[in-house]
Amino acid sequence: MKFEPVSTWALNSIRQTNLLESWFRSFEHKRRLPSLAEFEPLRAYPKPNELIVYDVVRSDGAPRYYVVEEGDVITTAFGFSAKGHFLNEVIEPRIWRTSGLVYDECVARRLPVYSVYSGLVRGNERAVFERLLLPFGHSENASVPAKSEVIGLVAALKSMAWTECHDDADQVQAAMSEPQYSTNVIITHG
Numbered sequence: 001m002k003f004e005p006v007s008t009w010a011l012n013s014i015r016q017t018n019l020l021e022s023w024f025r026s027f028e029h030k031r032r033l034p035s036l037a038e039f040e041p042l043r044a045y046p047k048p049n050e051l052i053v054y055d056v057v058r059s060d061g062a063p064r065y066y067v068v069e070e071g072d073v074i075t076t077a078f079g080f081s082a083k084g085h086f087l088n089e090v091i092e093p094r095i096w097r098t099s100g101l102v103y104d105e106c107v108a109r110r111l112p113v114y115s116v117y118s119g120l121v122r123g124n125e126r127a128v129f130e131r132l133l134l135p136f137g138h139s140e141n142a143s144v145p146a147k148s149e150v151i152g153l154v155a156a157l158k159s160m161a162w163t164e165c166h167d168d169a170d171q172v173q174a175a176m177s178e179p180q181y182s183t184n185v186i187i188t189h190g
Contacts, residue, residue: 001101003113005188010114015046016132016156020112020187023134033110033137036152045156049073052155054087056107063107064088065153073157095119102184106133107150109186116183130158 008024011017022041026034036042036053045051049071057064067082067090075081082090091099099117106113113133118126136152 001098001105001184003105003109003184003186006114006185007189008187010183010185010187011132012116012130013132013156013158015050016114016130016158019045019156020114020132020134023112024187024189033135033148033150035139036136036154037139039136042154047071050156050158052082052157054103054153054155056150056152057086058149063104063150065103068152071157073159076159102131103133103153105184105186106135106153110135110150112187114183114185114187118182128160132156 008017008020011020019041023034023039026039042051050073051069051071052067052074053069055066055068057066065087067085067087070081070083080090087103088096088100102113102115112135115131115133116128117131118128132155134154134156135150136154137148138151
């Protein structure tokens with residue numbers, strides 16, 4: 001999966017763009033990753049049901065993503081809650097194979113990642129998702145180097161779903177397919 005570097009113009013959502021620009025202001029002002037605990041724009045986000053908060057836990061050097069908080073966008077779309085679980089434990093392996101790369105890229109680059117993908121959700125609804133992932137580090141008072149590792153992520157997830165008519169064969173094929181990504185970008189500057 002390839003990630004092109006772009007600016008904030010790639011985002012479609014005004015809410016996501018405002019959140020991203022606030023993240024960059026904090027990043028540039030403090031010259032380090034923002035701390036989740038100190039990032040006020042998250043608490044002021046107008047649609048908190050679109051937000052998912054993750055702890056990044058290292059296991060044998062590889063990052064894993066533990067869902068700390070989630071809005072109802074996920075439960076509405078997929079019919080389950082991931083809160084209190086690692087993503088790779090609740091998302092089917094065929095889907096995690098591509099989705100996990102987006103999270104890994106955000107952690108490795110220590111920069112926001114924006115992706116747009118589509119897939120079948122809850123029955124015969126087709127959905128398009130716009131996901132902005134923001135990386136977070138230690139608080140300002142923590143005794144860690146300025147280039148600290150990513151210890152948390154926030155996803156702002158917008159979705160749009162519609163019902164399609166399928167015959168049974170189309171439905172089975174769509175249910176077996178991986179998400180179709182149309183956009184994967186690293187946001188390099190606000």
